[in-house]
Amino acid sequence: MSHISSFSPRNSGTAAIDARGLVKHFGDVTAVAGIDLLVPKGMIFAILGPNGAGKTTLMRMLATLARPDSGTASVMGHDLVSEPDAVRGAIAMTGQFASLDEDLTGRENLILLARLWGFKGRHARERADDLLAAFDLAAAAAKQVKAYSGGMRRRLDIAASLIVTPGVLFLDEPTTGLDPTARKDVWRMIRELALSGVTILLTTQYLEEADQLAARIAVIDKGRKIAEGTSRELKAQTGSGFVHVSLADASRRAAAAAVLEKELGVEIQQSAEGAELSAMAGSAEAANRALAALIAQGIELTDFSMGQPSLDEVFFALTGEKSRDAEEERMSA
Amino acid sequence: MSDAPPAVLKTVARPPKPSALSNALTFGWRAMLKFRHVPEQLFDLVMTPIMFTLLFTFVFGGALAGSTSDYLQFFLPGILVQTVVFNAVYSGMGLSTDLGKGLFDRFRSLPIWPLAPFAGLMVGDILRHLIAASIILTIGLLLGYRPEMGLPGVLGAFAFLVAIGFGMGWIFIVLGLLISTPTTVMTLGFTFLFPLVFASNIMVDPATMPDWLRAFVDVNPVSLMTTAIRGLMNGGGSWGDVGLALIAPALITAALAPVTLALYRRR
Numbered sequence: 001m002s003h004i005s006s007f008s009p010r011n012s013g014t015a016a017i018d019a020r021g022l023v024k025h026f027g028d029v030t031a032v033a034g035i036d037l038l039v040p041k042g043m044i045f046a047i048l049g050p051n052g053a054g055k056t057t058l059m060r061m062l063a064t065l066a067r068p069d070s071g072t073a074s075v076m077g078h079d080l081v082s083e084p085d086a087v088r089g090a091i092a093m094t095g096q097f098a099s100l101d102e103d104l105t106g107r108e109n110l111i112l113l114a115r116l117w118g119f120k121g122r123h124a125r126e127r128a129d130d131l132l133a134a135f136d137l138a139a140a141a142a143k144q145v146k147a148y149s150g151g152m153r154r155r156l157d158i159a160a161s162l163i164v165t166p167g168v169l170f171l172d173e174p175t176t177g178l179d180p181t182a183r184k185d186v187w188r189m190i191r192e193l194a195l196s197g198v199t200i201l202l203t204t205q206y207l208e209e210a211d212q213l214a215a216r217i218a219v220i221d222k223g224r225k226i227a228e229g230t231s232r233e234l235k236a237q238t239g240s241g242f243v244h245v246s247l248a249d250a251s252r253r254a255a256a257a258a259v260l261e262k263e264l265g266v267e268i269q270q271s272a273e274g275a276e277l278s279a280m281a282g283s284a285e286a287a288n289r290a291l292a293a294l295i296a297q298g299i300e301l302t303d304f305s306m307g308q309p310s311l312d313e314v315f316f317a318l319t320g321e322k323s324r325d326a327e328e329e330r331m332s333a
Numbered sequence: 334m335s336d337a338p339p340a341v342l343k344t345v346a347r348p349p350k351p352s353a354l355s356n357a358l359t360f361g362w363r364a365m366l367k368f369r370h371v372p373e374q375l376f377d378l379v380m381t382p383i384m385f386t387l388l389f390t391f392v393f394g395g396a397l398a399g400s401t402s403d404y405l406q407f408f409l410p411g412i413l414v415q416t417v418v419f420n421a422v423y424s425g426m427g428l429s430t431d432l433g434k435g436l437f438d439r440f441r442s443l444p445i446w447p448l449a450p451f452a453g454l455m456v457g458d459i460l461r462h463l464i465a466a467s468i469i470l471t472i473g474l475l476l477g478y479r480p481e482m483g484l485p486g487v488l489g490a491f492a493f494l495v496a497i498g499f500g501m502g503w504i505f506i507v508l509g510l511l512i513s514t515p516t517t518v519m520t521l522g523f524t525f526l527f528p529l530v531f532a533s534n535i536m537v538d539p540a541t542m543p544d545w546l547r548a549f550v551d552v553n554p555v556s557l558m559t560t561a562i563r564g565l566m567n568g569g570g571s572w573g574d575v576g577l578a579l580i581a582p583a584l585i586t587a588a589l590a591p592v593t594l595a596l597y598r599r600r
Contacts, residue, residue, distance in 0.1 A: 063442050088444040089347065099439035101363065101431075103370045115359040116445050118348035127345070144370060160439065165344040196344065 016041045016168050016199035017062060019073035024057050024066060031057040033223035034071070039201060039216075041167075044194045046214035047203045048315075054223040055203035056096060056172055062201070063093040063170050076167040092161035093170040098153040099160070100145045106156050107132060107141040113163050131159040135189070151182030158189060169193065171202040175209060187213060207311035221319050234314050242280055242309040243287040248300035250275040256299050263290040269313060278313060281306070353446035360453020364460060378423065378465045382416040383472060389536060390476065397537055402477050409473040410490065410562040411535030414555060416469055417462045417498040418530060422522035424458045425505025426515040433513055441597075451506065451593060455499060462498040466491060480566045490565040493575065497558050500582020503589035510596040529555050554581035 017039040024032040032054045039045045047055045060066040062075060064084040073080045076090035100109050110128035119127050132141045135155040140148065148156065154174065161169055174190065175183040190213055194200055204210050210217045211231045219227040219234070227234055243264075247256055253275065257268040260279050264286055268279045281287035287306050294301065309317070351359075368375070386409065394404030431437050431450075440450050470478075470487070480486050504525075508518050532546060533555040539547045550556050561578035564570010 060438075065438055065441055085444050088442055089350075091442065093439065093442045095435045095438050097435040099435040101436060102434070104363070104366055105370075108366055112359060112363055113439075113443070115362070116351070116356060116440075116443055116449075118351040118355075120348075123348070163345075164347045 014040050015074075016043070017045075017073065017075055017201060019062065019071065021071035022058065022061055022068050022073060023070045024054075024061060025069050026057075030223050032061070032068075035220070035223075035225050037062075037073075037218065037225075039168075039199060041199050042194070042197055043216060044190065044200045044202070044214045046210035046217045047201065047220055048205075048207065048210045048217050048311075049203075049220035050205060050319075053220045055220055058220070059093070059170050059172050059201065059203055062168075063091055064088055065093070090167040091170060092164075092166035092168075094157045094161045094172065094174065096172040096176065098145075098157045100153065100157060102146040103144060105142050105144055106137055106148065106152075109145060109156065110160060110163065113160050117163050119163070127163060131162060135159045149182075151178055151185065154178060154182065154186060155189070158186070162193075165196070166198060168199045168201060171200060173203055173205065175204070175206070183209075207315060211311050219315065219318055226318050227314075231311065234311065235309050237314070237317075242278060242307060242313065243290060244276065244278040244303075244305045244307075245291070245294065245301050246276045246303040248302045252299050253277060255297065256294060259293050259297055259299070260290050263293050269316060278309070280309070280317075350444065353449065356446045356449035357452035357456070360449055361456030364453055364457025367457065368460065368464075374423070375461075375464060375468075378416070378420055378461060379468045381419065382412050382465070382469050385415070386412050386469065386472060386476075393536075405473065405476055405478050406567065407538075407563075408536065409470070409478045410566045411533075411559040413466050413469060413490065413494060414497070414558045414562055415530050415535055416465050417494045418501055418526060418555065418558075419523075420461050420465060421458065421498055421501040421505050422519055422526065423461070423505075424454050424502055425507075425509035425518045425522060427457075428454060428506055428509030429512060429515040429518045432510070433515070437597075447597065448594065451597075454506065455502065458498055458502050459495050462494055463491060466494055481568045482566055486566045486568070490562050493558075493562055493565060493578075496579060497582050500579075500585045503585050503593060506593055507589050507596065510593065529553060533559060535559050554578070557581070 015038055017037055019035065019037040022032055022035045022037075023030070035054075035058055037058075047058065049055050057066060061068050062073060062080065064080060064087050067081065075087045078086040078090060080087055101112070104112065107125075107128050110131055111124050114124035114127045129138070129141070132138045135158070137152060137156060137159070140152060145153065145156065158171070158174070171190070175186050178186065187209070190200060190202070202209075202213070214231070216228065216230055217234060218225050227237065229237070243260075245256070245260075247253055253270060256277055257270065260268050260277060264279050264281055266280050268277055270277055279290075281290060284306065291301075291304060386405075389408055389412075390401050390405045394401035394408070398404035398407055437450065441447075446452075480490075482489075505518065505522055508521060509515075512518050512521070532550055533553050534550060535555065539550040539556075542550060557574070557578040557580075561570060561574040564574050
């Protein structure tokens with residue numbers, strides 16, 4: 001495992017989550033194969049990985065919904081196994097599928113949870129109404145949840161996690177299945193929550209989401225953490241100089257890829273459309289030489305740039321596999 | 334939208350931890366809301382017993398008991414048992430639905446009494462049993478059924494129905510926890526319940542059945558329940574009958590309540 005970290009001291013006083021060696025098996029399948037995680041208080045921390053990487057299982061263990069087979073963890077200073085009720089008092093979890101009662105109205109869902117937390121009568125109703133207003137759901141308060149759109153459900157689901165301000169909020173794929181507008185809404189809410197001091201651990205398959213929101217990112221694949229750091233650190237790990245070129249003629253990409261591969265000596269990544277190529281260049285000089293070679297071959301470029309790799313490229317470099325984002329783009333292309 | 338956090342997202346502290354009873358009553362409130370929002374569920378619950386009551390009384394009643402009114406007198410307490418036993422399947426289906434939707438994950442991540450969601454299911458069940466039994470009894474009264482033991486007998490019978498519904502409910506709660514498809518819970522439930530309900534003394538006097546079948550019918554818990562409720566409503570029974578009928582629900586509760594808790598925690 002490549003571990004890059006500018007932040008490392010293990011100090012339980014400042015850690016919202018301190019997990020060591022968490023393992024979970026389901027029969028013969030090892031969902032989580034020994035993961036350490038240290039999340040300081042107040043941070044947005046993203047767990048990034050493809051489907052089946054073990055993200056959800058890891059989160060369910062931290063939220064006391066699944067018992068680890070081995071390893072230890074504390075959440076807001078409470079041990080996961082010996083003090084599960086104290087952990088539950090300090091967290092809230094919004095699962096991958098809206099955990100709402102479809103038959104009840106949005107308001108009734110929130111009142112139900114407020115009462116379970118101990119708000120009584122009028123206070124439970126006031127808390128529900130405050131949250132409905134804050135999440136732009138006041139107009140739909142008296143509608144059954146089954147009539148809500150995906151974005152409304154997700155907002156209500158997050159509101160349901162904020163009846164009492166949690167120390168740690170777990171969000172399992174908070175924007176999966178949402179349209180771009182609803183996704184931006186959820187991102188805004190997550191940022192606002194973090195500003196108010198809530199520690200947020202979110203899982204995502206979307207590299208852009210981790211990049212946009214999280215101060216630190218752990219990349220998980222096949223039950224193991226394969227990298228961790230800030231977005232910038234992860235990008236730096238795959239090499240500084242990335243060269244991106246866009247071809248005027250997509251049919252020449254094989255020739256262009258051959259030229260780049262010869263000049264740079266690394267594997268060339270091709271975009272979904274096939275008109276764009278990118279590759280790691282060891283240095284700016286190498287990148288310049290590669291560009292010159294392309295032009296010398298008469299391959300016309302519409303655009304080129306040098307800079308840091310995207311997280312897609314980082315994921316590719318770390319796992320040797322395309323991320324789901326890239327797969328989806330390829331499918332829709 | 335401004336970048337500053339809205340006022341409502343400012344820290345809200347946790348109120349004092351509510352009691353286990355308060356948690357259970359909150360889930361009971363949820364069950365009541367379900368009746369308001371999904372009144373159709375009552376239709377499912379009472380249509381079959383109403384059909385049975387009408388068909389058996391008017392089609393078979395005369396042949397089986399000499400007159401339709403005599404048959405109704407014999408049959409009505411038994412159909413109440415059948416209604417409650419069949420209704421128990423629905424709480425298993427509801428549980429399976431909740432689990433499939435991730436709703437129980439939220440409940441399980443809350444600092445509440447772990448059995449509160451089940452207590453809430455039970456409250457819903459009890460309401461369902463009482464509402465369905467009241468509707469069937471009302472139809473019976475309109476058709477000419479007369480409980481000879483009067484109001485105390487009817488009240489006793491309803492309390493007895495709640496007790497057997499509570500006991501039988503555990504079977505389907507366990508099925509609901511084990512099986513993720515609500516319709517499979519229903520199919521399995523009815524596959525198990527149909528022989529129990531038909532090979533009993535609900536519809537007919539077992540005197541004419543072959544010996545091997547009667548041996549089963551005589552010890553079938555559904556028969557014991559039917560005998561007990563006939564005694565409570567029509568007279569001629571004993572407290573011993575009631576005690577005997579409550580053995581099966583008590584054993585089921587003792588065996589399956591811990592299984593329920595273990596399954597719920599294991600997930």
